[in-house]
Amino acid sequence: MLQGSYNSLLVLFSLLVAVLAAYTSLEMAGRIVTAQGRAARLWLAGGAFAMGLGVWSMHFIGMLAFSLPIRLGYDPVITLLSLSIAVASSAFALWLVCQNDLPARRLTGGAVLMGLGVAGMHYTGMAAMQMEPGIVYDMPRFVLSIAIAMAASGVALKTAFSLRHNSRRTRPLRAGGAIVMGLGVAGMHYTGMWAASFPDGSLCIAATDGVNSAWVAVVIIVVTLAVTAVALTISVFEDLRLETENATLTRSLAQANQELGYLALHDALTKLPNRVLLEARLAQALASVDSEGGRFAVMFMDLDGFKVVNDAYGHHVGDRLLVQVAQRLASVVRAQDTLARVGGDEFVLLVPGGDVAGVTAAADRVLSAISASFDVEGHDLRISTSIGIAMCPTDGATVHDALTHADAAMYHAKSLGRNAFCFFDTSMNENLQGQLQLTQDLRAAIERRQLVLHYQPQFAAPDGPITGVEALVRWAHPTRGLIGPDEFIPLAEKTGLIVPIGEWVLDEACRQIREWLDTDAREWSIAVNLSPVQFSHPQLTALVRETLARHRVAPRYLTIEVTESAAMRNVDESLRILQSLHEMGVRISIDDFGTGYSSLMYLKRLPASELKIDRGFVRELAHDAEDAAIVSSVVALGHTLGIDIVAEGVETATQKEFLTRLGCNSLQGFLLGRPVPASDLDTSARPYPQASLS
Known part of the structure; x- marks a missing residue:
């Protein structure tokens, strides 16, 4: 047998290349697992080539390190085939370790397939020498080399899977794993070479081209180092890019968390503390006075007239007004005070260490600040505020009690005429409990048939x-007697009960019309008022149609009254709703006309049958020239547009004569007739054909 020898320097280079190839494979696995889509496929292809070239280079340098007493060479086609086997095996390995899991069965199968691939690469490369006679292999050593290849592949797969996620901790571990993997691959190669024997007289047919093995080794080393260096450099730059993005993302997340924390404790519109932060500071204030003594004030503020502004000009103007209100309030409070927005137009001021005189002065400053006019998008707006004050801990030893009692005092301030402040006392708490009880009673009023309708007649001017x-x-309460709408309708609107109450009113009115038509031959129409909540209900048109059909009432006997401010809240939607009712045959009345902010352009488009002049203008008609001018203008406007004019709140003969002289078509008020049950209406009155209704 021919005796071979090794170039120690090339053997060392082959080991270094093996370790470098192993490290490259670990880096590529980490890169592929973090990429997605097309990027992941590109990293897989590039990683497979770099890793496969490295493994193959280790093998081929090891082959070039081996020499025999004869000239050696390698067939280029077979050599390239061995390279392709190395790349394919690398691609399989990288794909396998980038799966979601790597159970023992899959790891074992992958190790076998990859080991066979590595061994196939090695022995195909050996075949590229084209020895004559052929290479003789020692079978035990041959099998051992394949076993080493499989074992090394298993270690490589397990290591790559375990270290595939990029982090600072994995880099040193990858270096250690690369050394173990490189030694395993080199061990397989040199065991395979150990298994090979070359008979005496052997010739290397592939050596006829005269290629210098040393130069080939240098070229392969340079190319391999260049490819792996490019791959690792790209990977490093990708890491730097990802770290930069992660740092940016971390800063963005930190900023977002800070903003979320701020928003969680502050009102998004006014930037004032919200209820959460207010309650936290209120709890701190209570704990402080409990341990150190003293007292503080809780001032609950509700804006007077804000709803009218919101309805007339829309939520956009309302929001801008709230911002200006918040700015004014902030300008008149102290640095140690806490000003919070706790609801739509509700604000709370926490005044620590305040005495009654100091709190009174603070309340006066707030009233003065809010009473001055606001300029919002060219609109001159005037509102006021009602303030309720609870002195704690006397008026509230808990957060809930402090806010509840301040709220009760605020409602008492509203009942006194608004634009005022009131300190809490226990009688107000009793009133609050009464309101809660009234709300519970109201919920059951419809089912218990406690609601009734009274009817106020409307007369053709001047005398019918x-x-x-x-x-x-009206609400026929079992213990409180007959309750008027002014007392419970605002409560119904606040609690949402206005919708079922409104449905009942519409149904009862249509039932009464049917009864009159069937028994008394009266052809009076009935006007039904709609609250803004009812008017904006999406099923309003269908409800009216179904109710009329259920009682077999012609639409001309029903008039729907809508306040001017409700009609102007969302003009386009109001026009759609009113037009659908008008097309159905229902009459439309615009109630409280003159108190809102109607545009003549929109009024001309409204399908209104009549305008009702608000009682506020009628009350001072004979003594206030401005009110008289407004009523005269409304009458002239109605006549121009062909709309009937109805004046409500007529209580004196002077008012009746004045309104008749101005040209009002119909009159309504206590002078002519009070609201009474249907059975008490004047049975001798004659129906008036095609009458208008209020």
């Missing part, structure tokens, strides 16, 4: 006959 009636709801 009756042209129609307006339905006015």
